[in-house]
Amino acid sequence: MADNVKPRVRAPRSTAAGETHTLKTLISHPMESGQRKDSDGNTIPRSIIHRFTCEFDGETVIDVTMEPAISTNPYFEFEAKLPGAGEFVFTWYDDDGSVYTETATVEAA
Template sequence: MAKKHKPRVKAPKTASPGEVMEIKTLISHEMESGQRKDRKTGELIPRQIINRFECKYNGETVFSADMHPAISANPYMAFYVKAGESGELEFLWHDDNGDVYSHSQKLEVA
């Protein structure tokens, strides 16, 4: 499916200096745990999850998380970032298969 692993991000576009911003993210992903068996073959379905999430602010990692198969499908993450200078917020999801899904948006601090 072409639209697989599409991120959704809810983050402010503007903030005042020093403001602590709440950021919410969601991405479509099955988070295959590696614990399930194929109903037909009885064989274990190989693990494939997003194992790391990162939020970068002007290139610097300000929040990240290492995720395990116990994280639900379509992983949701809410956290905070303190506004410094105007620039870019970048969100990265690292898949077990090496793919990285990303979303970035501008932040204006005034």
């Protein structure tokens, strides 16, 4: 597992029905591309987060396939129109099989 992986999420605390909110997520991760070599000339194996999803009460908000060219500490900012109170689940899938999850509860305004 990559070191110091820490998801960070900014989601609204409360919402009215039908309101649109901006969400921000960032996860600290080296996103090693697999293209680099170490000082001895050996290839450093690829180790990236290859998928990121966001769900709201089980419904998909966004589902992203990530490629090696995406830089370190990937950041996503996107919008969601919320039907009302509920819970966001953010999930990052690492090449090494690790899954990082963060949740954010949204209350009714």
